Amino acid sequence: MAKVKKTPRPRAETPKGFRDYFGTDVTERAEMLSKIAGVYHRYGFDALESSAVETVEALGKFLPDVERPNAGVFAWQEGEEEGKGDWLALRYDLTAPLARVYAQHRNDLPTPYRRYAMGPVWRNEKPGPGRFRQFYQCDADTVGSASPAADAEICAMLADCLEEVGIPRGDYLVRINNRKVLNGVLEATGVTDPAQSADVLRTIDKFDKVGEAGVRDLLGKGRLDASGAYIDGVGLDDAQAAPVLAFLTSRGADSAATLENLRAAVGASAIGAEGVEELAQMADLLAAQGYGPDRIVIDPSVVRGLGYYTGPVFEAELTFEILDEKGRKRQFGSVAGGGRYDDLVKRFTGQSVPATGVSIGVDRLLAALRAKGRAGSTAPGPVVITVMDRDRMADYQSIVAELRQAGIRAEVYLGNPKNFGNQLKYADRRGSPAAVIEGAEEKARGVVQIKDLVLGAQIAQNATLEEWKERPSQFEVPRDQMVQKIQDILAGQD
Template sequence: MAKNKIRRPRAETPKGFRDYFGPEVTERAEMLGRIAEVYHRYGFDALETSAVETVEALGKFLPDVDRPNEGVFAWQEEDTGSGADWVALRYDLTAPLARVYAQHRNDLPTPYRRYAMGPVWRNEKPGPGRFRQFYQCDADTVGSGSVAADAEICALLADTLEAVGIPRGDYVVRVNNRKVLNGVLEAMGLSDEGQRAAVLRTIDKFDKVGEAGVRELLGKGRLDASGAYIDGVGLADEQAEPVIAFLTSRDEDASRTIGNLRAAVGDSAIGAEGVDELEQIAGLLAAQGYGPDRIVIDPSVVRGLGYYTGPVFEAELTFEVTNDKGQKVQFGSVAGGGRYDDLVKRFTGQEVPATGVSIGVDRLLAALRAKGRVGGDAATGPVVVTVMDRDRMADYQAMVAELRNAGIRAEVYLGNPKNFGNQMKYADRRDAPVAIIEGSDEQARGVVQIKDLILGAKIAQSASLDEWKDNPSQYEVQRSDLVERVRLILSDKEGRS
């Protein structure tokens, strides 16, 4: 009789997810720490919300007949007598903020300034560099309708990028206003919602197809790069002219851009209001010393325009990287946000102004790696104390305790100590900067052997050993000098890196 075959689970990460190991986690934590310092300096308080919200509270994705929209990871709670609620993993950090403010508004200051960092989840089709779980890092002001709050977010975003290692000249924060675009649509005389939506989609393609391409798409259509014909919106040339004037209004300085935008919106009151807000933002930023080398008024910024109600902003990295095809391309956007005055209203019935920004943590980390700002440390592991005599484990643990108490990262080798070569291989895989060796002979003489693994690696790569004969990578020191000598090696290593 055949035995039932044991079915073992496959050891694989679910599609669209990934695992993060030591250096990646450390890099992210260090970057988030720098971001938090800037946010805190600006007066924002930390907030950590639940990873799970009711689908009703999330709002963007609502339940259909049997289950919620596919865009979120959702499930139905057991019926507790009052009906079974659908709940879901949060898809961003803004919807939970709206719920928190509505729920606790009587206990919170107004305006309420908060920052939040953490993972979010989206049940979307994964692709290259696109995962279903990723980190966001947000800062928002709820309860202020002043454009000074929008200007502050732009300044904060510029300061944050520089704090994490993106130098001035390698980024630009671009600012636009939804109201200006509404004014352009009014100036075009479009009342059909389908046409208005088509125009918005076309505007969003400006960066890819340019002015000529937008003209074609607003008119009869155009051939794309693959040779396929894309139907246009069907507008006459004169109808399309306000859009072109709007998209090409950016000039050498903010005042000239503002003037061009006033012409683009014509007699539209909402458009004029949006231009006034951009002018105020530009003035507030100039007063703080943020010039066009850091923040610019740019009408080509289009971000989820159905979501935002006023100013919108985007941080773009301007340096080039090599893509998967070996082509040089600009790195692109790493953060974005804007004013959203209707989100809290869903809970309270009253309009509560709000503005904020979200940084894509993984994108920003990728940018820092491309610039060599992270991941360049050759030895990030702990000091490894080797085990020459398993009966003397207490002595080795005492060494480790001394190192740790001095603030030095250290560990004892806990594998099978029989093969010393395996211990050194382990130290190498751990990126250990130093290995400590103490056999019975060393113990009897009150000394330890210190092996400088950083220097040893350099000697191994050298074409000539003569230059290293006066600077050996392994030497003997008094046991009492252990901590100080290890500290010297590590500080010298930091000075060389």
């Protein structure tokens, strides 16, 4: 008789680069996103939920390798057995779907179109510590307005969002720059070769790490890095490097001084002057709304997204320090970024459509709030109705229905009711504020026992025997007063 081969059991583990989110994680994120959505809504932005799947063609320039459509994204081809059909992919971010949505529905949408979107995105990249292949983004964008007022509004809204979720003034800074200013600086260097221009941009991006002296060396012949290896420089002479260094060090005591320094850095460049003027308009608009340098500043060292943004660029940086895994102090850093991207919709329509927006790093902002002790759901767990007699389950379901109809989160214990102590342990693990007990005797007398689990835990931890007797944590109340008593307990625990 042939031996039947057993099918191996699947491994109970998440795929590499993914993770599971449990109750507290999900609740904290939902509460934070709800607060951010409230700010977006207050500013007049509408919610948008687009498909999690886009065509690879729609994702376009976001793909790192257009010759391999599945590189960087999770992609598959429809009708793959015939080698035909569209390539589809899980969305890489929330901006590319917005461009597709606007191009597809522009005749039905108001102009400007102001939307916010929140949800998971997927990237087929190598995972690492704190770097996952699925993560949340939280975006807000204005499509169809070229006014610097749209950029200023996004920055103001970003500052308000940070304060709304629990980051006070002094613990964050929204920093603004403009890609046009940087283009003007490149013009002032006289560099025309695209490859050399790209090298200059990469060098500018290292300013935070190597400082002014390091950038000067890298723009010239090169320098030794921390490991002792020699890094070749871009090859600019001192005169060519001067505008770049002037640009990077142009932040002054206030916006007026910074703008004056930037005008000097861009020299006679028309595009550079245009960028400086846009920054000046943003500064005036933000000042008129009360957003001073303690919240939003012009900072030429912001050089994120150089190959993507076309005008103002901004990021939100948390300025407080935390301890890393080795106990060393370090600044938390950036939790949001954005800017103007006027060329994205053009891919679909052939016509330039101005757009500006911001993306908040949800997981990173949550980590920052936890590091400062400002995260944590305040919602209590469910009230647990214990089961004293499994044959009276209908009675317990009647109790839980009454609590739920009163708006109280509640559940009947559905495990093995044999051990009453295990039922209370379950309630503790659920973070339950109270437990309801109705045995046969209580049922006959028309009463229930209510155990205040929060007070009970406090008494057990701190009180003397005499105090414990004076502050009982279990109450007997008439059955028709049960809801009111639990409402009183919940109110007292707030």
